[in-house]
Amino acid sequence: MSALYEPFQLRSLTIPNRVWMSPMCQYSAEASGPDAGAPGDWHFAHYGARAAGGTGLILVEATAVSPEGRISPGDLGLWNDRQAAAFRRITSFLKGQGTVPGVQIAHAGRKASTDAPWRGGAPVGSEADGWQPVAPSPLPFDDGHPVPDELTVEEIQRVVADFAAAARRARDAGFEVVEVHGAHGYLIDQFLSPHTNHRTDAYGGSFENRTRFALEVVDAVRAVWPEELPVLFRISATDWLTENPNDEREGWTVDDTVRFAAVLKAHGVDLLDVSTGGNAPKARIPTGPGYQVPFAERVRSEVGLPVGAVGQITEAGQAAKIIENGQADAVLIGRELLRNPYFARHAARELGGEVSAPVQYHRAV
Template identity: 75%
Template sequence: MSALFEPYTLREVTIPNRVWMPPMCQYSAAPEGPSAGAPGDWHFAHYAARAAGGTGLIIVEATAVSPEGRISPYDLGIWNDTQVEAFRRITGFLKSQGTVPGIQLAHAGRKASTERPWNGGAPLGAEAHGWQPLAPSALSFDDRHPVPAELTVDEIHAVVGRFADAARRALDAGFEIAEIHGAHGYLINEFLSPHSNRRTDAYGGSYENRVRFALEVVDAVRAVWPDGNPLFFRISATDWLENGGWTADDTVRFAAELHAHGIDLLDVSTGGNASGVSVPTGPGYQVPFAARVRTETPMPVAAVGLITEAEQAEKILANGEADAVLLGRELLRDPAWARRAARELGGAVHVPDQYHRSV
């Protein structure tokens, strides 16, 4: 059997194949009012199409644990019961297609309150549904972004509680896997990296202090997330800085700690925390970071980054570089990528009765 189409079990959840969809923001929720942050028709159609296409696990886009944790005013959120009810429509359909529904719990930190990317992505003020971003230190991401407000220790503890509350709601909404967003220059990543964390208290300075917030979030979420359900963590394995940033060595060290705190799989990406850096992109360019974690720690991993072809994905798994692959842009282009890959590799994938003529 093709490795790409072997089921994969974590705790008590079995994912039917190793073709997974990573979180990709759609910036399509209402920015204010009673439905603010709730998924709508666009989100349902978007995720339903990939489930009908045979994707084994769909991790719903970065979903904010609080209003100020959104990347943009148009992001999804899971801080109230209206949002929970709207998500149930999506999780119910995904399960009906044999797809495992996952959700990424997120806080954007200093990169919050921005316009949608196709409108330029510029920071927004209060006149355009914007707000004051929060961060570990009063350091802006770049010259365009405002200086964020530095979180107090009490505010840090409150954010930890917000992640736990969001996890409870995610379970109520029907999600079977939760992922904590610790990558791409958002709040948890900002605490991890010395590039963005200049604190001098218990949450800054040494490696042990800089990982404290992330581990507190993990512990708080794991405490309310059922023992039988997997918990993922997404990480940027490197800031791509020559000096003064988070490194691949840090990631390997941290992965072992995350595993000891109850994280079941590391979703390995890179970058996003430093502006103006040069990233050597190419097919599978982030896979070596995932492979190193898998080799040097007990942590299972998923690889991401310009994985586009069925044979390429199969080789990553067959070589033991990852336990699963996450296809982003390719699943945007082709919602039925898993079905096509199954035909190429001789694998089996769920096909809705209505689409039986496509097999």
């Protein structure tokens, strides 16, 4: 059997295979009113189909820890108990299919209050359910984006508490894995990178200061999350900016990621979900099949922390080789799972692996 279909153990949790679903925003929740941020029929059908398709772990899209932490007014949230209750229908169904339910909790920072991508993704104001973004420093994301408010130390601590509260609700909602979103230019990533963090207090400047907020979030989440269940952290391994220390545009680098991965491991993070980019809109990114896998491989080999690999992983053989070659412990599939909810099942047939099928579908196995 292909290593892609071997179970994977994280703390007490056994994930049935190494084909996992990457968090991908759907921008399809109610924007306002009592059901704002709560999952609906679209989310149930969307995630349920991938579970029926044999995906081992599903990480639900970036789910905001506060209303102002949303990327768009249509984002999911876990800032109130009504939202947590609405998730239980989804987590129960996923578990019933043999899939582990996970959720990515997030704060968008300066990239908040934007429209859905199919409407252009531009910033939206209060007339379209928008709000004022916040960030570590008052630097807009791109041309045409608002200058965010710089967070005070008191406000930073409030966001840390929001992450902890969201993690507590995630467990109440039935999730068994929680992932802290520290990638793609969202708030935690903004603190990590000197490209976006120009603070001069305890949260800016040195590596230790720039990583302080991320570690406070991880510690707060780990403190409320069950000891027997895993915490994941998604990171952008590089901003794809120059690594010349004399260049004012210098950002977060792969060397920073390797260094920080060891710290995250010491703080109770069980797996690093390794992506790249998102913090500098004009960065040049050399994309291609598996282009981010080497970053995951380096963390795994140098730190000994389990890793997930992402980025244009679209074929069964390609995914299997990543696991078999020891480059990653799991592959997180994105767009290919949007195209084909049954990717895990089809790949198993091609590779000689095995995934459970819903009993209603046995005549087609």
